[in-house]
Amino acid sequence: MSIFFKQRSVLPGFGLTMGFTILYLSLIVLIPLSGLLFKTATLSWEDFWGAVASARVLASFRLTFGCALLAAMINGVFGLMVAWVLVRYRLPGKRVIDALVDLPFALPTAVAGITLAGLYAGNGWIGQYLEPLGIKIAYTPLGIIVAMTFIGLPFVVRTVQPVLEDMEKEQEEAAACLGANRWQTFVRVIFPAITPALLTGFALAYARAIGEYGSVIFIAGNMPMVSEITPLLIITKLEQYDYAGATAIATVMLVFSFLILLTINLIQWWSRRHAER
């Protein structure tokens, strides 16, 4: 084994750092997750299937993963725009805007959820104008998307921003000299360069949105089959002392999340294939 792991390097401490990494990952990630799997394993196949394949649970999966995907996509587009504006233009109060971007990180999620629900409810500041138009946001899947977008925004901005800042001006100048217009320069030169960072931000925002609980439940309305997210379903099962059922749902969620993140990582790896090896 040591042949595979050991790499000659002038920096000492490979063994120590590797050991620490594995220990730390085990304590923080692997042991709790395997606990989850062990608890699920106490169920028989029929019980497991019954717990995760009921219509109500499947609906919640669809809702959670679907809304999270849409929210991450919205964040991908608008987060990129925010990062672009913050890097490329001089605006009054730019530093304030820059600081505002991090706010969803810092705000307690329940506060965000209650605030959003208040704003978008039928009698809220924003909701009162939308309701006559027939658009209901609070207590519908639309509200879930709003909450998930809110908490995911900083991820995209903060991953894309440094890459945009580091982009060589010469690349764009070279493209212009070769006759490319602004749009062609963006699509063919700038965008491919920031794609890996954008995918990272997208993946982080997606992962965060899938697991989000606090801010979503206040605005979702939590109607079974319509606006009930999977994390809430897990809490409900726990409140009914159905621990194995809760972990079964959690396990499915975990596996799906892992597969999705793995796929995004593979796409990212592919988009960076040109990078220095």
Add this chain to the structure above:
Amino acid sequence: MGIQIQNISKKFGTYTALDQIDLTVPSGELVALLGPSGSGKTTLLRIIAGLETPDTGSIHFNGEVATQRHVRDRRVGFVFQHYALFQHMTVFDNIAFGMTVKPKAERPDKKHIRKRVNELLLLIQLDNMADRFPSQLSGGQRQRVALARALATEPKVLLLDEPFGALDAKVRLELRRWLRKLHDEIHVTSVFVTHDQEEALEVADRVVVMNQAKIEQIGTPEEVYDHPATPFVFNFLGHVNLFHCRESDDDQAVAIACLNGIDTGTVGYVRPSDICIRRNAEAADDIAAEVIFIQGAGALPHIELRRLDNGETVHAELPRDQYRQLGLKTGEQVFVHPTNVRVFAPNYQI
């Protein structure tokens, strides 16, 4: 295509980068903009390309005003010091880029693009590397790809900003000879910026020496090297010995001045290769000096001497056979005799 530059000035804040520059680049010539950093040479190149707008003055391409023309409509090829290749594209796609972004009506078809790229790959001797990414190439190879990319759209003018600046000495030498050869084949009007006088003298048809936002001299490499117009040019284009001719001195320094019919109170400039070293005084203006350092390697052995009269250092370069014949040793006393003394009007400062 010829380039005419008229009265171009450019300021960055309070810093003057270019001060009323006039310059004509004849069609088909390879011109070097030579100067120390901060002399404005890169700014001038970027203004020609359209990457920078001048504060005053105008640029003409073949007599047509191009000052307001957008960079993408100027049909210039620009090569950057740090290559600026598109990292996520293969060598092939990098070179093809200029052709593929053309409007649909003018865009050549795929077959034509492939043919053109392959021709260019042959030209830069990288025909087996079409599918590599820039990160897999050496510096010299990257710069050649950058050059091919710039040439792919058949530009009217080729502009190169310190194209060999980021390369190591040997590759730089090879590449600049290759560039000269390439220019002799394709004859595209080219301007390149460099701070390396050797590079400028070896490659260019015409050298434009710049200093502090102004042009000091324009001429062929021989002209600027043999007949520098100002002390700056003399100093910048090689090593130089200064002989101060003070009025009170009745020694050899005055003799040098007198020899050349020069008033005292001025400075004589002599290239190290124009210093004669001999064991015995042969002329009245020979100067006694002591050999303090010998660097015998290289094509022109370098000898450092100290004048016995005023302690100033004199640098000399001798041809190898003469150097061997003399058999100089450190500490020896010899006589130096400057030839080809150049004197400039005294108000010039280096």
